[in-house]
Amino acid sequence: MRHFLWLIDYTKEEIKEIIDLGFEIKKETKLGIFKPYMKYKQLAMIFEKSSTRTRVSFEVGINQLGGNGIFLSSRDIQLGRGEPLKDTARVISRMVDMVMIRTFGQDRLEEFAKYSKVPVINGLTDLCHPVQLLADLMTMIEFGKFDFENPSNTTVAYVGDGNNMANSWAILASKLGFNLRIATPKGYEIDENIKQKALEFAKKSGAKLEFLYDPKAAVKDADVVTTDTWVSMGQEEEKEKRIKDFRGFEVDSELMKLAKSDAIFLHCLPAYRGYEVSEEVFESHADEIFQEAENRLHAQKGLMVWLNK
Numbered sequence: 001m002r003h004f005l006w007l008i009d010y011t012k013e014e015i016k017e018i019i020d021l022g023f024e025i026k027k028e029t030k031l032g033i034f035k036p037y038m039k040y041k042q043l044a045m046i047f048e049k050s051s052t053r054t055r056v057s058f059e060v061g062i063n064q065l066g067g068n069g070i071f072l073s074s075r076d077i078q079l080g081r082g083e084p085l086k087d088t089a090r091v092i093s094r095m096v097d098m099v100m101i102r103t104f105g106q107d108r109l110e111e112f113a114k115y116s117k118v119p120v121i122n123g124l125t126d127l128c129h130p131v132q133l134l135a136d137l138m139t140m141i142e143f144g145k146f147d148f149e150n151p152s153n154t155t156v157a158y159v160g161d162g163n164n165m166a167n168s169w170a171i172l173a174s175k176l177g178f179n180l181r182i183a184t185p186k187g188y189e190i191d192e193n194i195k196q197k198a199l200e201f202a203k204k205s206g207a208k209l210e211f212l213y214d215p216k217a218a219v220k221d222a223d224v225v226t227t228d229t230w231v232s233m234g235q236e237e238e239k240e241k242r243i244k245d246f247r248g249f250e251v252d253s254e255l256m257k258l259a260k261s262d263a264i265f266l267h268c269l270p271a272y273r274g275y276e277v278s279e280e281v282f283e284s285h286a287d288e289i290f291q292e293a294e295n296r297l298h299a300q301k302g303l304m305v306w307l308n309k
């Protein structure tokens with residue numbers, strides 16, 4: 001049995017297997033073919049934070065695979081009233097076949113997985129958001145910006161907060177071997193442990209990882225430009241300070257011009273215009289952004305089928 005807690009546990013070959021399955025099932029879905037890959041399988045979806053995409057994509061996904069999704073908000077279940085996480089894990093995992101959990105610390109996810117009898121999927125933690133990166137990878141491939149045979153042809157620029165998304169990009173690049181430049185303000189760098197692990201994997205994959213403070217240097221000639229909110233869930237109280245500290249890090253048309261002329265722009269969403277991205281950049285790249293959002297559904301179907309094998 002495998003969990004999907006972060007991409008650090010996955011090899012390039014395994015990531016490719018998951019993505020390929022996602023593509024295969026996406027093709028079938030588009031033709032109106034719904035094979036019961038997970039007939040009668042039950043997916044519990046525990047949310048300790050808000051969600052639009054993760055909730056809808058997992059619920060629709062498991063249903064299209066012939067199974068059933070159970071949405072559990074911590075506001076409604078006993079977990080929110082103080083029932084220990086490890087008890088919640090031992091109860092729920094005796095009744096369902098797979099669990100997706102969105103929570104705060106990675107330690108909570110790990111604790112849940114430790115006590116779970118069934119595969120556990122990370123639906124976002126403060127540390128990383130690996131299912132989002134599966135969708136982002138699918139989207140890069142579809143737009144001709146990545147191929148597993150020639151990963152070093154791709155340069156991705158991440159501009160903004162060194163948060164769960166930035167951490168996840170660092171892991172993905174280091175596993176697959178594409179080049180990644182992350183530009184953050186000082187004091188908002190990615191997680192140090194993730195950085196060290198990524199640099200270690202990069203030695204094997206050939207990925208060139210650069211950690212910068214200058215958005216322009218990061219974006220120059222990039223194939224893919226991406227960003228994320230400056231204020232992640234749980235950081236609402238820091239909002240004012242963050243907005244000040246991130247001045248100069250908005251992805252606007254002027255910055256985007258420095259990337260390759262056919263560069264794509266990705267955003268995991270939700271997006272805050274006038275902060276991490278301008279309205280103009282967002283709307284001129286809406287095709288990529290909403291295909292990326294749709295790919296959450298397809299990539300996660302690939303993942304669930306892969307974990308269910």
Ligand code: CP
Nearest residue numbers: 051052053054268269
């Ligand atoms: N990108 C993403 O995970 O969106 P939600 O928070 O809406 O699930």
Ligand code: NVA
Nearest residue numbers: 163228232233268269
């Ligand atoms: N970094 C954001 C991602 C939301 C999908 C957050 O954690 O809130």
